[in-house]
Amino acid sequence: MRLSLLGTLSLSSLASAFYLPGVAPTDYQQDGTVPLYVNRLTPSISDADNQQLRSVLSYNYYLPELNFCRPEGGPKKVSESLGSILFGDRILTSPFEIHMRKNETCKKLCKPKKYSRHQAKFISKKIWENYNLNFLVDGLPAATRAQDAHGKDYFLQGFPLGELQIPDQPEQGKAPVAYFHNHYNFWIDYHQTTSRNGEPRYRVVGVLVQPESISSKEDASKKFGANCDDETKVSLNLDGDTDVLFTYSVYWRPSKTAWATRWDRYLGVVDPNIHWFSLVNSAIIVVFLTSMVGMVLLRALRKDINRYNQLDLNEDVQDDSGWKLVHGDVFRPPKNPMLLSVLLGSGAQLFFMTGTTIVFALLGFLSPSNRGSLGTVAILLYTLLGFVGGYVSARVYKTLGGEAWKQNIAITPVFVPGIVFGTFFLLNLFLFFKQSSGAVPFTTMLALIGIWFVISVPLSFAGSWFGFRAPIFEAPVRTNQIPRQIPPQQTYLRPVPSMLLAGILPFGAIFVELYFIMNSIWLHKVYYMFGFLFVCYGIMIVTCSMVTILMVYFLLCSENYHWQWRAFFTSGACALYIFLNAIVYWISKLSLSSFTGNVLYLGYSALIGFLFFILTGTIGFFSSYFFVRKIYSHIKIE
Structure with a gap:
């Protein structure tokens, strides 16, 4: 058992040291476009509700009720494997524009979106059900940071659609308020390599997202067309229309993490x-x-075999008992x-x-x-x-x-x-x-x-x-030929x-x-x-x-x-x-x-x-x- 366990662990450690063709690294130049794809919305659990999962349904990112910003010409499907489709992944292009090692702050994603009462109720319910958004940057899931039982950081895939604020005095009958996350702070880690001709190349090795609910406003005087100074949280009006402006910021950080081990932080164990x-x-x-x-x-x-084989076959053995007595029926269909x-x-x-x-x-x-x-x-x-x-x-x-x-x-x-x-x-x-x-x-x-x-x-x-x-x-x-009676x-x-x-x-x-x-x-x-x-x-x-x-x-x-x-x-x-x-x-x-x-x-x-x-x-x-x-x-x- 010890030898087999050591062999298994050695194979497991060896397997983590390489990746197969089809998942080869992508090298980017300075200011090169890094694609960001959107995936489905998935339910999750929250510590606030005693780890209760409130839904098992996932939803398309561009569902009309969600009313998210769309790229020009409409979203396009990204090729997926059969297993990915069967497990519910729906990967599509997005209007986000990210450039390698180019920090951008408070960038307008699209024109303000108007949310109706029906859309507001739908999103508020999904916030209450702890739904997560799932983005992919260079194939890596956009994640939030968490810690295991030993204080070691690891990444949780996805980030919340919104947040619930519990009233200070719930006995007055006030329901929790759902705030919609309309601003995304991307913290992207990159690893620098060198091409064959000596030019620097960069690889994405980590993506963290810190979503926020802020009252962003359009501002033509700003470089990226938006002003994010108003930190008032966005609460969708359940009795009327609500205008929401989506914005995002991108911050690049150098990292020593090699591309081959960039998934290690996503594979944290709560208690190994x-x-x-x-x-x-x-x-x-x-x-x-x-x-x-x-x-x-x-x-x-x-003992049974020795006893059975020593019996005199000419004697009556019907008084004996055991599994030999059913030898004439044991292979009966x-x-x-x-x-x-x-x-x-x-x-x-x-x-x-x-x-x-x-x-x-x-x-x-x-x-x-x-x-x-x-x-x-x-x-x-x-x-x-x-x-x-x-x-x-x-x-x-x-x-x-x-x-x-x-x-x-x-x-x-x-x-x-x-x-x-x-x-x-x-x-x-x-x-x-x-x-x-x-x-x-x-x-x-x-x-x-x-x-x-x-x-x-x-x-x-x-x-x-x-x-x-x-x-x-x-x-x-x-x-x-005749079946034996079973006692x-x-x-x-x-x-x-x-x-x-x-x-x-x-x-x-x-x-x-x-x-x-x-x-x-x-x-x-x-x-x-x-x-x-x-x-x-x-x-x-x-x-x-x-x-x-x-x-x-x-x-x-x-x-x-x-x-x-x-x-x-x-x-x-x-x-x-x-x-x-x-x-x-x-x-x-x-x-x-x-x-x-x-x-x-x-x-x-x-x-x-x-x-x-x-x-x-x-x-x-x-x-x-x-x-x-x-x-x-x-x-x-x-």
């Missing part, structure tokens, strides 16, 4: 010790389970072998996709500077691994004695992806009707369907063809209690890391602790395998040979705890005021739980399958 606690806790669980199962394998099984094989094929596809994606991210191939790369790679890998899904499904179905091979070939590539896509499409309709930027465009939906049917489905068909041509896994013992089962071996008991252990191994992933998804934070995620993924695999093997052994000892579906559900029960954890997170961390927000959160949580169920269930089934084959191949049967 909690990751180590999670890792140690998970490792203890694995050691405990491995020791328990090892004891069963080395002591109980060895389960009910619904078609459904089981299809789920196992999709689970194998998810298993290899997840593991490969985590390894790529661990090695630095999925840098946070390349927006959406994680989602893009995951989708492409799942598509290409359709061959694996078809092969596993066909091989398992053939081994289980299935004969409807045409149905298996047709159902495997469409059953699980169809459920996922159908759920995603329905939830996307809610986003569409709410005018959220998170709504995936219709063209992207068509692209996903095209990738699915043009690439994934044919690969699955090819895998199924090879799977059915491959020989079946021969059982080490013969199956009786009454103890309480803890019944389906529901055994699932609840076994599912909590894999969940406990990934609980803390799951919390950070949930924060990354719903709070729009960058998740980058792939070294810890890699170790936790391995621990989850071992935990699911061990706990399922243990439950299957107890099941067989009670002379119950219906272990195939039980193994799948026992390990897959981890997904139930993941969904319950999402419910707890919903109650404790979210305070969603809209019906749509609640439906979206619960819908996506159920979808994640469904995928986890298939993934962990597949791990439990195959580990149990090889365990059962192994133990029954070591006993003498006549």
Whole structure:
């Protein structure tokens, strides 16, 4: 464990030392134009409301209700990756003009904008819901400064749309006043380099924004056409129109930070010790389970095998008990072998996709500077691994004695992806009707369907063809023609209690890391602790395998040979705890005021739980399958 941990950490540190092509640095000359792009508005949490997230919807920056300044000729889309689009990024050009190493103070962005009552109410609500603006300067998110538990500075992506001022005497019934941020102070760090011909070049290595609410006024006598001396805050009139002038200032600061490490300050951890606690806790669980199962394998099984092999086969052994008595039924095909094989094929596809994606991210191939790369790679890998899904499904179905091979070939590539896509499409309709930027465009939906049917489905068909041509896994013992009667089962071996008991252990191994992933998804934070995620993924695999093997052994000892579906559900029960954890997170961390927000959160949580169920269930089934084959191949049967 120590060697594997050191190896993982060394790979993680190595991965942070380089960036791949596609995210190469951009060198600017003095006074060269530095592009500033705008992204969606995202909800966040505030210390003032006990860390409660009040919305999960994101909005386009140029939504008419926001009435922000637009560039001449209208905003233009910036090319994005598939993963970036699916996760809600909507990157567009802006009217901001920034020039390298050129300080500019109180610069007018556009003519004053008039806000109606409807727009004022909409913005005031978004300020109350703690929405953030998201700008990109040379690919770096404009951020605000924060400190971790150890007093170390790091950057939080985005900055507030506005601020709430709580009245001094709330008992008088005065509501909080929402002030609109209409002035942006940009503090941009640059690093100086030298070109091949010896000329100085500059690179952007940090962007901080300090938004303000000030009563800026147009002033033709000023250099940049505005006067920002009036510090009176801007409060939108909820009963009439309000004129707002948007202004900004740019300040450049030299920095020793190299371009290759400019993302380090964006990847701060609030409390890094909690990751180590999670890792140690998970490792203890694995050691405990491995020791328990090892004891069963080395002591109980060895004793059972020796005892069974020393019996006189001519004598009546019906008075004996144990897992040998069901040798004639243990490899009997389960009910619904078609459904089981299809789920196992999709689970194998998810298993290899997840593991490969985590390894790529661990090695630095999925840098946070390349927006959406994680989602893009995951989708492409799942598509290409359709061959694996078809092969596993066909091989398992053939081994289980299935004969409807045409149905298996047709159902495997469409059953699980169809459920996922159908759920995603329905939830996307809610986003569409709410005018959220998170709504995936219709063209992207068509692209996903095209990738699915043009690439994934044919690969699955090819895998199924090879799977059915491959020989079946021969059982080490013969199956009786007449099924054996199953005696009454103890309480803890019944389906529901055994699932609840076994599912909590894999969940406990990934609980803390799951919390950070949930924060990354719903709070729009960058998740980058792939070294810890890699170790936790391995621990989850071992935990699911061990706990399922243990439950299957107890099941067989009670002379119950219906272990195939039980193994799948026992390990897959981890997904139930993941969904319950999402419910707890919903109650404790979210305070969603809209019906749509609640439906979206619960819908996506159920979808994640469904995928986890298939993934962990597949791990439990195959580990149990090889365990059962192994133990029954070591006993003498006549």
